[in-house]
Amino acid sequence: PGWDRICLLDMNAEEALQPDDVAKFDAFVFGGILGNVIENEDGSYGSDDRTSEIRAAFKHRRHLGPWQMTTDSAMLYTQKVLEHACPLAEIPGIESPEFERPRDCKRGPQDASDSVCMEGFRYMARRGPEGEWEPILP
Secondary structure, three states: OOHHHEEEEOOOOOOEOOHHHHHOOOEEEEOOOOOOEEEOOOOOEEEOOHHHHOHHHOOEEEEOOOOEOOHHHHHHHHHHHHHOOOOHHHOOEEEOOEEEOOOOOOOOOOOOOOEEEOOOEEEEEEEOOOOOEEEOOO
16 A cells, blocks of 8 residues: 555554544554553553654554553454444553463462563453453453
8 A cells, every 4th residue: 555545553643543544544553562661650651652763654643542552452452443433432441451370271380479460551351251341362
């Protein structure tokens, strides 16, 4: 596609990705991949803005919200907005989720230290079996 049909997904873009963007763009570039998460003084999170290195090369930019995301989570959000025509604001998510190793995992004894917190990251969410929000792992 020509450069007019390519959009950079950039958390610092002014406009959010919208369902009608599906007709405007043929390709999306996921910016800031593997940037560092920085906790701000007010407790919110930001990034070291690695996307700034490529931003000037793109005429069109959209954001997926003010959060860091893993690349696969960003792809899930993009798919939901574009292919399912779901506005970004209507997609449930969880910030800084904690993941525990499944009890049936056969990699050694299960204990309280078998978890990781993804501080500063957002994951798409769905209702769990007991009605609680749980992150979707792509």
